[in-house]
Amino acid sequence: MKPFEYATALTVESARQLAGANGHYLAGGNDLLGRLKDDITEASRLVNIKAIPGLNRIEPGPQTWRIGALVTIAQIEDHPEIRRVFPGLHQAAAEVGSQQIRNVATLGGNLAQHSRCWYYRHRDIQCLKKRGRICYALEGDNRYHALFTGNVCISPVVSNLAIALTALDATAVVWRDGQERRMTMAELYELAWDNPTAHHSLRPGDLLLRVEIPTVRPRSAYLQISDKHSFDWALVSCAAAARIENGRIHNARIALGCVSPVPHQVTAANQFLEGKNLDEATADQVADLLLAGAQPQEHNAYKIPMARALIRRTLLQLRG
Amino acid sequence: MSEWPAQPKVLGTRVPRVDGPAKVTGQARYTSDVQLEGLLIGMILRSKWPAARILRINLDKARKMPGIKAAVAVQDGPRIVRYYGEELAAVAGVSRQACEDALRAIEIEAEPLPFVVREEDARKPDAPRVWEQAPNAPPPRVQETGNVDAAFAECAAVIEGFYTTAVQLHHPMETHGCTVLWNDEGITAWASTQGISSVRDGLAGALRVDQSKVRVITEHMGGGFGSKFGPGVEGILAARLAREAGAPVKLMLSRFEEALAVGNRPSSFQRIKLGAKADGTLHAFEYENYGTAGVGAGQATEGGGGGADLPMPYIYRVPNRRIKQTTVAINAGSARAFRAPGHPVASFGMESAMDDLAVKLGMDPLELRIKNDPSEIRQREYRIGAERFGWKEKYRKPGSSPGPVKVGVGVASATWGGGGSRRTQGEVQINPDGSVEVRLGVQDIGTGTRTVAAVVAAEVLGLKPEQITVKFGDTRFPPGPGSGGSVTSPSVAPTVFDACTRALEQLQKQTGVPDARGENWRAACKKLGVTPLVVQGQWREGLSSSGVGGVQFAEVAVDTETGLVTVKKIVVVQDCGLVVDPLTAESQVNGGVIMGIGFALYEERVMDWQTGVVLNPNYETYKLPGLADVPEIDIVLLNMPERGVIGLGEPVHIPTAAAIANAVANALGVRVPSLPITPRKVLAALGKIPAPKSSAA
Ligand SMILES: Cc1cc2nc3c(=O)[nH]c(=O)nc-3n(C[C@H](O)[C@H](O)[C@H](O)COP(=O)(O)OP(=O)(O)OC[C@H]3O[C@@H](n4cnc5c(N)ncnc54)[C@H](O)[C@@H]3O)c2cc1C
């Protein structure tokens, strides 16, 4: 770890100022401190944002819920109303890491975490994402990598919460250039689709303030498959959210995680679901639409049948 | 005939660990807890090259860094390093940060060399050589008995399979390392080790100090599983740094370093052809295996047993057999002994082939074993286990369980020695106040050996285990063996029995109390006056033996849509002679089974062929079983006091992975022939994975 300065911000504006050009916001530190210790990230200054008031609140509302960026994953998991109103978000939170990690990890940090690609995370490998020359995963061991990408890097987005929030069509509210900027979840990640060095669309200095979740989809679900039964990253994850009336599904959104640098959504799949009866045949057609054009690598084609199973199970869970 | 009391009072009762309270309250002192005046931190610089000629190492700048008190090179002059992570140099300083900065300041001139880290690549004729003077894969050693080719023609059923296992890392909770004090009296090393005596001798030899000037202490230890017998490069470096700095040095490896340079279990690539007569009698066996022990086959490991050869055809007798085995060198850290070296791997290969053969013969796999297993003990264990497990009710034809989540059952077996070391010595001190101290120069590596000693002493002296203070882990005590080969309990128990029996006799003689045990104890001890009684003892015959068998049954559920395997139940039937303390024995069984689950389903060191690094040097991607992965473990210990004490730490680990693999095959109706059995491999075995992009090599 290289030496750095440490500062605590008390307001959003001061956080932005303190961060300067090469400062890093420090929330729970699960991701950032690990990267600093492994010499993956160098920071001239850490700006502790945990003392900024107002960012750690869960605020219910009839149309929209607001969840502050400093809310911990354990708080999301344990919130009884979230469990009822956004069961998919609850499930996604409950599957993150271990209890110890969830106690400390924040929503903002979970969304803004860096790639977990084991080449990227290796202290002595300079891959494309670390501004090296090549992507090692392409010809190397890519069992955990993506089926889709818009660039060369095949490191997938692994944030559980990002997938659930995508299905729920949440809005991320970001402090940029002295004002609040609203981004869809797709916008929050789209840069990682095109740019191999990006993990998301946040620019240096951008501060996530909160997410806002509309309540129009009372049914939601999140499922993942890992190698182990707990405390393990998803190999594939799937989230879906919708309103169900008279057995028919409306306003549905479905997203896959760990298969693309961005939460993987296909508009045609969401549209196809409109007004359908939720059954296995429908689910299989949605899977076809979601997985069309998948480009498996040498070691990750298993994600295709796994995703199919998850898509079916997640959609059927929406029936309640 | 065993000399153990026929009607024991303490032996065989469930005695909680005597050091349990100290451990759960954090008072137990492990190596990294040792605090000394002026203690420095030591850290190692490791090769970033998987292979390179090191021309020059310049420590000058590092030595001048703030807070740095010593810097040493592993070796002077040019040398070749053969894997990523091989030790080059080390520094000692006042903080981790100071050391990290100093490591960065070390200048190394090196010429990178070609390297190879995958077994299949290393076997190619044009592969880079790991050792310049020898090919990576020497010609196989061949053992042949009977007439194999003719015998296969006589078989009613023949199967062929290719079964593979991955390199497994020891990853003890406590990493390797030690804290070394070097002053006028000599060296004192607090080492995380399974062998205090071998560490003492290793340090004395490497540093050219009399063995009498080296003291090694291991009060508590967080696991080694075979990888912690010698001082290791890290221990020698710690001592050299302490000498140069003139101050004590603590050098504990990081989790990252644990994955590189301190041992592993070799991989295996086992091609098996197995044939039987129509009644199931095994008749012909042909075997070819290679595996990698990294850069070496155990030569640099002090642990021995690190080679990749397997005891085949394991527990079965096949009259006609041809066995060819070789190792493959790759540019990766060397193997070391690992909980029952060779056996879990052999068991997986052989027991998989047995089940595949049973399918071909249309036989119940349990029947096939009963037909062919020569061990009387295991014959008993098959029957007991089958009953307990409900084999008859649970066993179905492979793949016949309905629905997408299929259940299956499997069985596998083990053999092991586990006898004691005849050279074990010990002493007991009886104090005038009645307190008792038992001292042995062995170490409790977390297995509960201290408790075993307390139970035996309490039994002989008619006391309670908590009245006995057991002192282990100091080379100043009478010497005992290293903790490997499951020898520790059968070494310690007879020795403590002997020392206590003699001590009791002498106490009675000296004090004139005819029976000093139990309620007479305090009064008798008081008569000692002011001088405690110290009596030596040694291992003696008739209190232990060796040779155990074990059988395990597994029940699994496999999700055929996602590939996820869930172990639902393991039944263990194991003999270990006299069960000294069922609690510590069962704890060993639980640990062995859980480790077997890891070997079966999760654990695999992943090497990158492009860069030569270990890609998963952490607990996040080197996957170990967690509580949610652990099923009900039902344990039946065959208590056979007449055989005396026998070790059981290793045998209980052996058959778990094979039993699980067989249960998965039974559930699916197809075999996943490769450990670990991950969802990816299950889906592949089921033919559910579309063909990959063709460009990939
Ligand atoms: C062993 C392990 C297992 C894990 N398993 C999972 C898992 O299964 N699923 C999963 O989803 N995650 C998993 N995680 C990731 C974990 O959830 C994230 O590391 C954690 O959520 C990050 O949150 P934090 O508050 O600790 O962030 P920090 O480490 O403090 O920050 C992470 C990054 O986000 C930036 N940041 C933080 N807050 C803000 C903000 N408000 N605005 C802008 N930028 C910000 C930081 O600058 C930094 O770059 C795992 C992590 C570990 C170590």
Ligand code: SF4
């Ligand atoms: S997938 Fe991305 S992060 Fe991983 S090696 Fe390739 S470029 Fe680097």
